[in-house]
Amino acid sequence: MHGSIERRPTLRFSTSLFAILLALIIPATANAQAYQCRMPQISSVPQVTPNSSRRELPVTGYTMALSWSPAFCRTRQDSRSHKTQCSGENGRFGFVVHGLWPESSGSWPQWCSTRGVLSPAEIRRNMCMMPSARLIARQWAKHGSCMVKRPDTYFKVTRILWKSLRIPDYDRISREDGLTAGRIRKAFADANRGWSPSQIGVKLNRDGWLEEIRLCYAKNFRPKRCDAKRFGARDGVRAKIWRGL
Structure with a gap:
């Protein structure tokens, strides 16, 4: 904007908002991650360089992206950069969190200025x-x-948010005949009280394999309807789930 300074509306978590978030985990009786995990030692924080422009915009909602690890690791078992996730030495992973992303009315803020410093302990x-x-x-x-x-x-x-989720048995679901994107999202909605299929995005790769589930949240972290971009594959689209076997 010409002649003005755009100010970032940093999200301030009040006690009441944290109470809402904590209430989300009460219905869940099982951790979202079903596989074992052994955390490696972390002694340093990787350096990250922005690869796109800074956008400081008001936050109007969120997306939590859950990556299907067996598909991600399908061609990365011997990759040094993905050793923790894909080698099997630190356990096996099903869904993992790709990220929690703020939204801004059809756009998204990114690479905002901050003095917060990430520590090795927080990474671990x-x-x-x-x-x-x-x-x-x-x-x-x-x-x-x-x-x-x-x-x-x-x-x-x-x-x-992660611990509030229950992950369906996608290993079993992957064996069903005629599997579709709609079946994938409906299974997730059925397993998680308060969610409906319209609030769950399904990302498939160009060959129809499941890559991610994307959960759409309002600004108060309640589920909300996904827009077309985040909704991804339509319900009737044929889908496949790589089991990593």
């Missing part, structure tokens, strides 16, 4: 949820910095 605390130190560092720098002042607050909110 989140490795079973996001099994990549570089991914954790990038999600804070690109997305979390536009929500809150401190990385520990960003990841605390992400963990609360």
